[in-house]
Amino acid sequence: MAATLIDGKKVAAQIREEIKAEVAQLRENGIVPKLAVVLAGDDPASVVYARSKEKSCGNVGIEFELFTLPGTAAEEELLALIDRLNKDESVHGIMIELPLPKHMSKQRVLEAVLPVKDVDGVHPINRGYILSGGDGLFPATPQSCIEIMLRSGIELKGKNAVIVGRGETVGKPLVFMLLNQNATVTVCHTKTADLGYHTRQADVLIAAVGRAKMIKADMIKPGAVVVDAGINQLENGICGDVDFENAKEVAGAISPVPGGVGSLTTVLIQKNVLKAIKLQQKK
Numbered sequence: 001m002a003a004t005l006i007d008g009k010k011v012a013a014q015i016r017e018e019i020k021a022e023v024a025q026l027r028e029n030g031i032v033p034k035l036a037v038v039l040a041g042d043d044p045a046s047v048v049y050a051r052s053k054e055k056s057c058g059n060v061g062i063e064f065e066l067f068t069l070p071g072t073a074a075e076e077e078l079l080a081l082i083d084r085l086n087k088d089e090s091v092h093g094i095m096i097e098l099p100l101p102k103h104m105s106k107q108r109v110l111e112a113v114l115p116v117k118d119v120d121g122v123h124p125i126n127r128g129y130i131l132s133g134g135d136g137l138f139p140a141t142p143q144s145c146i147e148i149m150l151r152s153g154i155e156l157k158g159k160n161a162v163i164v165g166r167g168e169t170v171g172k173p174l175v176f177m178l179l180n181q182n183a184t185v186t187v188c189h190t191k192t193a194d195l196g197y198h199t200r201q202a203d204v205l206i207a208a209v210g211r212a213k214m215i216k217a218d219m220i221k222p223g224a225v226v227v228d229a230g231i232n233q234l235e236n237g238i239c240g241d242v243d244f245e246n247a248k249e250v251a252g253a254i255s256p257v258p259g260g261v262g263s264l265t266t267v268l269i270q271k272n273v274l275k276a277i278k279l280q281q282k283k
Ligand code: NAP
Pocket: 141, 164, 165, 166, 167, 168, 169, 170, 171, 188, 189, 190, 191, 192, 195, 207, 208, 209, 210, 211, 214, 229, 230, 231, 232, 241, 261, 262, 263, 265
């Protein structure tokens, strides 16, 4: 393997220790950080994600409460629950698990969460702060892409960064987060002519597509940094959007899947809970 491995688990462990220390300090000052997760319906993957968040919050001393509503609940019921959590001063962060039941408006529900408690970074006000460089709560996965590089000693200033994928969750927020790091940013998508031409210009190539192993070794500039945000379910486990086995022979540094970007998501949501506390104290 020519490339250096960008180790998401190691970076996550480092952030987890920082969170533990900050939570201990808050608790000494009488503040018990709390994350509320709202689950409407019985999507099995959402139940698994919620339970895994509960476990990892327990590991760092963040209190966790899961609120469930049946899939048949009216949207008004969910909005009333969010309103109650918005007003509850013991709750610092609120996450709404997606997908919502089909009869509910995702936009109305996500916009109902108070921006200073929106630890998923999905409220339009927080999205706006990414553009303006303001102090908000930012989505975990694109943040993970940045954090995994910075904490692995990879400089972004002045680099040609190419993102493949312009999805709402990862690609789009990442454009402005990379600009805020002074990278020069190109974004590719399904209508991009000659994708390989663009990816080969990248000093830093980020894949956020959702197509297993679509970034091949010959699409990578020798020595480039490759960060894979993709998660694709295969019969024998998960894989990323990058053809890791061949890409690692060309790249200078590369993040694996699993063990890369995805390893940071939960700790960055927890970091957002701590940031939310600061934002709420400022209000
Ligand atoms: P998305 O909304 O489905 O967006 C996918 C993007 O990829 C679109 O912009 C699409 O282009 C582009 N695309 C698809 N096929 C392409 C191709 N052949 N060539 C060039 N571009 C192509 O996805 P997302 O929600 O942003 O998620 C992206 C990936 O990140 C997925 O693998 C997802 O599982 C993963 N993810 C990971 C985490 C984590 O914790 N690590 C969290 C969230 C998501 P168009 O816009 O032209 O259609």
